[in-house]
Amino acid sequence: MFTRNFQYPAPVQAGDKVAILSPSSGLPEIFPDVYELGLQRLRDLFGLQPVEYPTTRKMHSRPEDRARDIHAAFRDPEIKALIASIGGDDQLKVLKYLDPELIRANPKPFFGYSDNTNLHNYLWNLGIVSYHGGSILVHFGRGGSMHPDTVTSLKQALFTRGEYELKPALHWTDEPGDWRDPEFVRKEPHMFPGEGWTWHNAGEVIEGTTWGGNLEILDWNMRANRYIQPVESYAGSIFYIETSEEMPSALEVYRILMCMGERGLLKQFPAVIVGRPKAWDHNQPFTAEQKARYYQEQRDAILQAFHEYNPAATIVFNVDFGHTDPQLILPNGGKARIDGVQKRIFVTY
Known part of the structure; x- marks a missing residue:
């Protein structure tokens, strides 16, 4: 189909x-x-x-x-x-x-x-x-x-x-309020100052069709082996990934990408957009130091996987989509333009 x-x-x-x-x-x-x-x-x-x-x-x-x-x-x-x-x-x-x-x-x-x-x-x-x-x-x-x-x-x-141009958030959070709190609807969440995006292998303009989503769910789709297409179907696509409130370890992130790489999938993507990882949950209230370590370890895991399977890929980290706040909308199957020269991202709605 x-x-x-x-x-x-x-x-x-x-x-x-x-x-x-x-x-x-x-x-x-x-x-x-x-x-x-x-x-x-x-x-x-x-x-x-x-x-x-x-x-x-x-x-x-x-x-x-x-x-x-x-x-x-x-x-x-x-x-x-x-x-x-x-x-x-x-x-x-x-x-x-x-x-x-x-x-x-x-x-x-x-x-x-x-x-x-x-x-x-x-x-x-x-x-x-x-x-x-x-x-x-x-x-x-x-x-x-x-x-x-x-x-x-x-x-x-x-x-x-x-x-539409996506832009880095001036303020963001991964610490939402508690739905069980009677005052939740009136409380603004605690926000942090935005620090912009981090670029890897920037330097060219890449256009393509987007494919991706939550990394753990994409892994389940691959395991079910019913809804993932032959790898050449994704050639030239812009891959976008983000991780959930379950906060998978850097090792798990690497292993998922490793399996995608062994399948021949990672080399299909000239560019990758990585969502800002959620590093705090009511069940895992990480400190600022633990958060910083989590961010860095996940970034290193992604870079390692692409170094092994697609070292030329342009990768943009900390884009505001997925499980953090605010949430920018990405078209799935829509057009995107990754401008590594001016370090800007455009999507077509």
Whole structure:
């Protein structure tokens, strides 16, 4: 079912209905206040009408039921886009229930990250551009207010089509508030000053089609060996990766990339965009020193893997997408331009 002819679905317009789905975890059932805050911001800041489905607020839904809701959202002509409520850890089991022809016949923008990398990869194989980023609970429902960089990027990806420049955040965090805190919705998270991006092998301008997502989920896709295409299918693509709140060790990151390298995958990518790694979690509250060590060790692991399998690749580190805040939106299957001369990144929504 693979095609390299990518199609950008039509953008949404103010007043449109958008599907709010839980293709992974049904956490809106457990954190309804945060979820409702996210829905209200979708209405107030974006002018969109959220439409829920039977599994949207239901934990532990069967994979086939989640697939049914995905089908319903793609099939309904009144629904103009799909947004995931949150990620999870078992969306891979949903894919076998999806009807590729139904989805291909009704292309629509899909927004999500983390475990939603599974659906992004599935859509990539169908030739449909999707959008890595955005979730109702995490980004729309952010404590205090939505990060302005996230709002700007989301609005561009939702409502426009054309080239957009990604820029380093002036302030960022990987220490979100606690959803269990009754004061969460009023508290802004603790922010850190931005330090810009780090470039490796900069010096040329590279253009290509994006492919990637959360590194751990891409690893699962490779292990399942059902949704990864022959390596030559990715030739010339711009690879983008980020790691989750589970904070995989540098050794694990290296081993995942090593296996991709042995498969012949890493040498297909002339450029790589690496998301700022999340190095703090409520279950692992790293100190500043531990964070700095984690960042450096992950960077070294990525550099080592590419030194072995694709030493000429341009790599940009600490780009603001993935599991940190703010979250810039990356088109999956869309166009990107990595300008290593001026050290700028452009994507096409």
